[in-house]
Amino acid sequence: xxxxxxxxxxxxxxxxxxxxxxxxxxxxxxxxxxxxxxxxxxxxxxxxxxxxxxxxxxxxxxxxxxxxxxxxxxxxxxxxxxxxxxxxxxxxxxxxxxxxxxxxxxxxxxxxxxxxxxxxxxxxxxxxxxxxxxxxxxxxxxxxxxxxxxxxxxxxxxxxxxxxxxxxxxxxxxxxxxxxxxxxxxxxxxxxxxxxxxxxxxxxxxx
Amino acid sequence: xxxxxxxxxxxxxxxxxxxxxxxxxxxxxxxxxxxxxxxxxxxxxxxxxxxxxxxxxxxxxxxxxxxxxxxxxxxxxxxxxxxxxxxxxxxxxxxxxxxxxxxxxxxxxxxxxxxxxxxxxxxxxxxxxxxxxxxxxxxxxxxxxxxxxxxxxxxxxxxxxxxxxxxxxxxxxxxxxxxxxxxxxxxxxxxxxxxxxxxxxxxxxxxxxxxxxxxxxxxxxxxxxxxxxxxxxxxxxxxxxxxxxxxxxxxxxxxxxxxxxxxxxxxxxxxxxxxxxxxxxxxxxxxxxxxxxxxxxxxxxxxxxxxxxxxxxxxxxxxxxxxxxxxxxxxxxxxxxxxxxxxxxxxxxxxxxxxxxxxxxxxxxxxxxxxxxxxxxxxxxxxxxxxxxxxxxxxxxxxxxxxxxxxxxxxxxxxxxxxxxxxxxxxxxxxxxxxxxxxxxxxxxxxxxxxxxxxxxxxxxxxxxxxxxxxxxxxxxxxxxxxxxxxxxxxxxxxxxxxxxxxxxxxxxxxxxxxxxxxxxxxxxxxxxxxxxxxxxxxxxxxxxxxxxxxxxxxxxxxxxxxxxxxxxxxxxxxxxxxxxxxxxxxxxxxxxxxxxxxxxxxxxxxxxxxxxxxxxxxxxxxxxxxxxxxxxxxxxxxxxxxxxxxxxxxxxxxxxxxxxxxxxxxxxxxxxxxxxxxxxxxxxxxxxxxxxxxxxxxxxxxxxxxxxxxxxxxxxxxxxxxxxxxxxxxxxxxxxxx
Numbered sequence: 033x034x035x036x037x038x039x040x041x042x043x044x045x046x047x048x049x050x051x052x053x054x055x056x057x058x059x060x061x062x063x064x065x066x067x068x069x070x071x072x073x074x075x076x077x078x079x080x081x082x083x084x085x086x087x088x089x090x091x092x093x094x095x096x097x098x099x100x101x102x103x104x105x106x107x108x109x110x111x112x113x114x115x116x117x118x119x120x121x122x123x124x125x126x127x128x129x130x131x132x133x134x135x136x137x138x139x140x141x142x143x144x145x146x147x148x149x150x151x152x153x154x155x156x157x158x159x160x161x162x163x164x165x166x167x168x169x170x171x172x173x174x175x176x177x178x179x180x181x182x183x184x185x186x187x188x189x190x191x192x193x194x195x196x197x198x199x200x201x202x203x204x205x206x207x208x209x210x211x212x213x214x215x216x217x218x219x220x221x222x223x224x225x226x227x228x229x230x231x232x233x234x235x236x237x238x239x
Numbered sequence: 240x241x242x243x244x245x246x247x248x249x250x251x252x253x254x255x256x257x258x259x260x261x262x263x264x265x266x267x268x269x270x271x272x273x274x275x276x277x278x279x280x281x282x283x284x285x286x287x288x289x290x291x292x293x294x295x296x297x298x299x300x301x302x303x304x305x306x307x308x309x310x311x312x313x314x315x316x317x318x319x320x321x322x323x324x325x326x327x328x329x330x331x332x333x334x335x336x337x338x339x340x341x342x343x344x345x346x347x348x349x350x351x352x353x354x355x356x357x358x359x360x361x362x363x364x365x366x367x368x369x370x371x372x373x374x375x376x377x378x379x380x381x382x383x384x385x386x387x388x389x390x391x392x393x394x395x396x397x398x399x400x401x402x403x404x405x406x407x408x409x410x411x412x413x414x415x416x417x418x419x420x421x422x423x424x425x426x427x428x429x430x431x432x433x434x435x436x437x438x439x440x441x442x443x444x445x446x447x448x449x450x451x452x453x454x455x456x457x458x459x460x461x462x463x464x465x466x467x468x469x470x471x472x473x474x475x476x477x478x479x480x481x482x483x484x485x486x487x488x489x490x491x492x493x494x495x496x497x498x499x500x501x502x503x504x505x506x507x508x509x510x511x512x513x514x515x516x517x518x519x520x521x522x523x524x525x526x527x528x529x530x531x532x533x534x535x536x537x538x539x540x541x542x543x544x545x546x547x548x549x550x551x552x553x554x555x556x557x558x559x560x561x562x563x564x565x566x567x568x569x570x571x572x573x574x575x576x577x578x579x580x581x582x583x584x585x586x587x588x589x590x591x592x593x594x595x596x597x598x599x600x601x602x603x604x605x606x607x608x609x610x611x612x613x614x615x616x617x618x619x620x621x622x623x624x625x626x627x628x629x630x631x632x633x634x635x636x637x638x639x640x641x642x643x644x645x646x647x648x649x650x651x652x653x654x655x656x657x658x659x660x661x662x663x664x665x666x667x668x669x670x671x672x673x674x675x676x677x678x679x680x681x682x683x684x685x686x687x688x689x690x691x692x693x694x695x696x697x698x699x700x701x702x703x704x705x706x707x708x709x710x711x712x713x714x715x716x717x718x719x720x721x722x723x724x725x726x727x728x729x730x731x732x733x734x735x736x737x738x739x740x741x742x743x744x745x746x747x748x749x750x751x752x753x754x755x756x757x758x759x760x761x762x763x764x765x766x767x768x769x770x771x772x773x774x775x776x777x778x779x780x781x782x783x784x785x786x787x788x789x790x791x792x793x794x795x796x797x798x799x800x801x802x803x804x805x806x807x808x809x810x811x812x813x814x815x816x817x818x819x820x821x822x823x824x825x826x827x828x829x830x831x832x833x834x835x836x837x838x839x840x841x842x843x844x845x846x847x848x849x850x851x852x853x854x855x856x857x858x859x860x861x862x863x864x865x866x867x868x869x870x871x872x873x874x875x876x877x878x879x880x881x882x883x884x885x886x887x888x889x890x891x892x893x894x895x896x897x898x899x900x901x902x903x904x905x906x907x908x909x910x911x912x913x914x915x916x917x918x919x920x921x922x923x924x925x926x927x928x929x930x931x932x933x934x935x936x937x938x939x940x941x942x943x944x945x946x947x948x949x950x951x952x953x954x955x956x957x958x959x960x961x962x963x964x965x966x967x968x969x970x971x972x973x974x975x976x977x978x
Contacts, residue, residue, distance in 0.1 A: 049613075063608050064605065087638065090637040094640075096638075
């Protein structure tokens with residue numbers, strides 16, 4: 033994965049804006065930002081971002097590749113779409129944030145311990161396995177993400193909610209063993225594999 | 240004349256006046272105290288029958304002076320506009336019944352107020368004359384355009400297409416001005432995406448094809464004298480010949496000079512060939528003519544260009560420009576496109592602190608972003624010539640970083656400096672009989688106040704930018720384009736059409752002997768009694784429009800056609816020899832005297848309000864319309880401008896027992912709103928000295944208050960009056976009442 037990274041650096045010779053335009057979802061919008069800051073002011077999690085969206089766009093233009101790609105900021109996006117609605121230049125900011133996060137992940141330089149990233153991985157593994165989310169196993173994996181002790185703690189904290197869900201038939205405790213996926217899970221996995229290949233080929237990640 | 244004078248007063252009962260006021264009592268007042276020969280009450284004076292009644296009296300009863308006691312003078316002006324007779328208006332509606340409470344308790348004071356306004360209206364009209372046309376008017380309708388750049392050429396074409404003759408004077412050997420030096424211009428039509436041809440050569444061809452336009456190249460104006468409708472202008476060409484031309488109005492489109500970038504030491508201009516200003520880049524672009532622009536120092540390919548916005552502009556540094564020149568952001572965008580359009584691989588960065596793209600520049604800006612021009616918010620601190628190319632040091636204001644970048648070419652966006660001629664505050668006019676031509680002057684006016692128009696803020700020649708565009712402080716001379724304020728080509732062309740229209744209005748008004756803006760259409764003009772003049776020169780110095788010169792014997796010489804009829808000279812004159820037929824020391828002074836003055840023990844004080852007719856008086860009217868109430872002891876008199884207020888009115892008022900005086904004029908100072916530019920400021924200066932006079936009378940200085948009032952101060956105007964009423968109550972009555 034770091035090899036991909038090296039390849040990209042070589043390919044774009046430090047022209048990070050061009051790299052983003054070519055590889056990041058909706059990346060060709062980055063140049064259109066006019067630095068008004070409405071996105072930063074609109075973000076409900078704005079205070080939690082180290083670099084608000086318009087600053088990330090500026091960093092891309094200034095060629096700050098490492099700083100952007102290893103940043104946790106774009107992982108903070110909750111897809112509320114407030115910024116997209118408000119952006120006077122109509123930039124698809126939410127998509128760009130996810131695009132950047134995804135690109136950093138693909139290059140293998142995304143922030144390793146970022147909880148959003150870890151959750152996303154768990155979720156993806158969960159859903160791609162059977163074609164349907166196994167909520168119980170997803171929750172358990174999420175609780176035990178940081179180890180057994182904190183997993184048990186979180187489990188106990190959420191016990192009331194869990195029992196309530198079981199009582200009202202919203203959660204099947206047997207799902208751990210009896211989770212039913214879609215009919216053709218093999219077909220799904222073949223499709224995903226192919227899609228991956230196509231994308232890798234198009235963006236030049238794979239040989 | 241006294242024999243022929245016949246005053247008639249008409250009292251309206253409409254709009255509730257008949258219900259609120261005892262009009263028959265008012266009629267008696269008009270007859271006995273107002274000396275009206277005919278007094279009529281009418282249920283609805285402004286209807287056809289009411290107007291016909293008045294007209295009939297004028298036609299068959301020999302009425303020469305009409306006092307209409309109805310609504311404000313600002314209402315029903317057409318109905319009550321009678322020709323050839325003097326007309327005054329007693330404001331009983333907005334000024335009395337609408338501003339006073341409709342209660343039984345208030346009835347007496349309301350009636351008092353109305354009666355006083357009747358007395359005042361009759362007194363005023365009795366000292367008025369129906370204004371006659373200014374006899375010294377000229378009827379030349381040719382229009383002189385000074386400057387053959389895009390502004391001047393647009394103005395010339397607009398004027399010619401409207402059907403007037405034009406004389407276009409250009410100092411250079413060809414038309415086109417600064418615009419002719421450009422490679423391309425920023426777009427002025429959809430989709431506002433790419434630079435486009437300047438269109439200057441087409442424009443020059445249009446000028447040459449227009450029979451009504453005469454062009455004079457290589458020419459300077461060496462003398463301007465006269466007035467609207469009758470200017471006489473000496474035009475000297477480089478060859479040394481001088482021709483005298485007569486014109487009716489002048490459009491000054493003298494444009495701008497690019498700021499001298501070599502003053503910007505820290506930005507490296509002049510230290511290396513690869514640091515240029517915007518005009519310098521235009522020259523490079525014209526040479527390259529669509530092919531790639533190469534590095535001036537060594538002719539190598541350019542890979543990176545940096546544009547430095549606000550170079551020596553919007554700056555507080557000494558010698559730099561404090562203002563934004565308005566076009567430079569769009570110009571840099573355009574110039575970055577010169578590079579991007581020739582070769583998209585060229586790296587172009589625009590360093591700005593605030594990007595300003597007026598008009599449709601926003602689309603142009605977006606187009607540049609699409610083409611890959613990089614915009615970075617950064618404050619440039621230094622540009623160093625660096626062998627070939629240059630190093631730019633700046634602070635990235637978004638990322639809070641100190642950055643250095645190397646560029647092959649640096650373009651400095653410097654600003655526009657107005658070509659305003661000589662600063663008349665610095666360069667005094669020649670003494671009479673010792674005329675000398677100034678080579679720096681644009682117009683070389685022989686006006687007493689100086690050779691060019693006064694420089695306003697930052698050396699531009701503008702009047703108030705919102706209220707009075709194109710108007711200058713010299714009647715019949717209009718400025719447009721970058722001499723008025725910094726602007727781009729689109730704005731300059733628009734400006735030119737506005738000034739063209741103003742100039743046409745000026746010559747048409749001049750032919751009829753009427754005033755120009757803002758008393759447009761006024762037929763009165765200043766007259767002065769030479770025998771009484773002490774040659775103190777106050778009028779010639781204080782006239783905001785430089786209308787008054789001095790004759791050989793040093794008496795003031797009124798150029799009536801240059802006059803705007805503000806009456807500032809009248810207010811200035813210490814011996815009160817200046818007057819207008821329908822506005823004089825007497826027409827106001829007699830109103831002040833006509834008010835009945837209750838004695839000290841009646842507890843009915845009297846407050847005089849002198850309100851500027853342009854802003855304060857309309858605000859008072861609107862207060863009435865909104866039924867905002869104010870003290871019933873006030874008696875308001877509209878004045879043409881606070882500058883026309885004679886201090887004698889104030890001293891007379893205080894001497895005759897008024898308890899307080901409120902003066903309401905427009906805002907003065909740098910961002911003035913005075914319709915006559917300096918009037919309210921001069922009044923303020925004069926009134927600051929009124930305290931001494933009051934002290935001599937042993938009266939408190941607080942009895943006279945001067946306020947700046949805007950037309951929107953509808954809520955505030957009644958408060959100002961009530962404030963004075965409260966002050967009077969606090970100070971007690973004026974002891975001069977019984978004398």
